[in-house]
């Protein structure tokens with residue numbers, strides 16, 4: 001029997017999910033008894049990988065509730081391979097012994113945390129890492145005996161090999177390169193070297209003996225360079241900002257205590273003074289701390305495969321590509337409104353003035369802009385606080401200015417307190433309906449991009465830019481307790497708020513960074529340190545990963561370059577946008593090889609840095625998560641491809657091309 005080898009670079013949650021899907025489909029697609037060797041390469045522990053490894057601060061937490069995180073398919077999953085249900089993080093934590101292969105967590109603090117983890121709790125990253133390491137062990141245990149796994153705890157530095165021959169994965173630990181019949185790159189979130197703008201800021205900092213922390217993994221940042229008491233500009237108000245704030249306050253020995261109802265921060269004296277600002281000037285919305293009260297909205301309704309198919313057909317017919325905000329957003333917004341009002345009318349009918357069927361009949365017939373929708377909502381939903389206002393959700397400080405930092409601070413305290421109260425109050429569970437619709441809408445966008453429905457500018461500026469930011473701001477925020485802590489830190493004078501439209505200007509005369517914002521005209525903060533408080537964008541040009549950098553340098557992979565067909569030759573004379581993403585074939589995620597212009601028959605790339613534009617989040621149970629469909633389809637294609645590639649020479653060859661998945665992989 002000819003053995004086959006699959007090398008997987010990266011052994012984080014995505015790679016573990018791939019092993020699970022291979023285990024599910026191997027009995028059907030892999031010949032019994034023929035050896036298949038899976039060789040995973042990652043310096044970090046398999047399953048948890050870099051993001052969820054135990055070796056990080058216990059202060060860092062998930063931003064998803066334990067019951068909302070799963071790595072297993074369930075009855076809702078429309079995967080081609082077998083569904084193999086398994087526990088969510090919450091279910092596993094409640095009874096880990098029920099789920100073999102059981103092994104107690106090495107760290108007693110993690111064991112204790114898991115024992116008391118509430119389904120609506122937000123686990124530490126370490127506890128999630130324990131779940132992922134167990135899930136990996138379970139996937140390995142589920143493999144047939146002739147499919148084996150070896151983990152290489154090192155970094156892959158290069159990938160070589162011809163299109164029609166074995167691939168070689170070179171390893172940083174100096175051991176012999178791995179030889180494989182096919183390779184999957186599942187490298188996830190990658191570090192990057194500073195882009196030119198950042199290099200200038202870093203050089204300015206060096207010249208003036210200031211501190212500059214570029215965008216990087218907060219868990220790995222060297223924050224020791226920031227001095228106690230020094231004024232620091234923190235640019236970004238999302239999850240990295242929340243992590244950095246925790247590490248620079250509680251991580252420096254500060255602690256929270258209570259004074260009556262109020263949370264009080266007791267500084268250690270070793271904290272720097274943080275001035276936080278961003279484009280929006282407000283923190284991401286807190287995660288809702290409740291469940292749906294009504295039945296789940298049946299999504300999609302206005303923006304699903306039927307509608308995206310119609311948009312694609314329109315573009316094919318007219319040859320005119322669409323603008324997301326102008327042509328597609330109305331459908332997206334209508335869907336989000338549907339998720340919201342579905343929950344409001346079902347869970348809180350006493351706050352509505354129409355029956356749901358009457359509201360829905362009218363809503364079905366309306367566009368989302370214009371007076372008719374506003375009039376319908378005003379009639380049907382008497383309290384303005386119960387009406388969905390997407391523009392305000394997106395930019396709550398738009399058009400507002402404040403007389404000074406004190407007035408702005410007071411406003412932001414009220415804003416955060418109101419957000420916290422709303423997100424903790426099941427009376428506002430309609431927000432969760434909108435959240436589910438946001439997820440559904442998000443899942444449709446990669447398909448639109450892949451089918452060339454949107455203009456290049458719209459993909460670059462609106463899908464990857466505006467929409468991603470809006471989605472994160474509304475749907476990807478921190479647990480509520482982080483915002484309560486933020487208020488306490490502000491009251492303690494450790495955190496200050498800069499405002500929206502934050503600008504940072506190096507001042508060479510004074511030798512400081514100046515921070516200002518549109519919210520408080522004329523107010524400037526002089527700081528001796530600047531921290532870029534956001535994840536590095538996945539940009540293959542600036543990746544710090546040796547393997548991707550080498551493939552890019554050698555012209556063996558290409559960065560996505562968006563252009564629109566111009567007059568005459570496609571792309572001529574029209575602006576081009578580089579997205580930084582690695583190009584993969586939309587139908588099966590194979591790496592596109594610029595030298596041949598086609599997909600590489602033996603290389604697949606999945607996850608964050610690729611044009612698959614997958615949602616960078618764990619699947620929620622019972623949502624037919626698109627991530628499972630994609631991983632399942634790739635696992636099945638790999639089994640078929642490997643089988644064909646390693647067939648004995650005298651067997652009839654089915655050709656090198658794997659069969660495309662019957663289901664579009666982008667949706």
Ligand SMILES: Cc1cc2nc3c(=O)[nH]c(=O)nc-3n(C[C@H](O)[C@H](O)[C@H](O)COP(=O)(O)OP(=O)(O)OC[C@H]3O[C@@H](n4cnc5c(N)ncnc54)[C@H](O)[C@@H]3O)c2cc1C
Nearest residue numbers: 010012013014042049050062063155156187188189617618
């Ligand atoms: C800080 C952070 C917090 C997050 N929090 C949440 C959350 O609370 N909830 C949620 O739903 N999602 C969250 N996410 C989203 C995240 O995308 C997923 O949770 C998940 O980690 C993605 O899995 P992955 O395997 O694709 O990528 P990763 O988790 O990044 O794993 C990729 C692995 O590849 C390895 N690797 C990369 N290059 C090489 C190489 N050359 N050689 C060998 N190994 C290599 C890395 O070491 C890493 O272990 C978070 C993401 C980040 C970055």
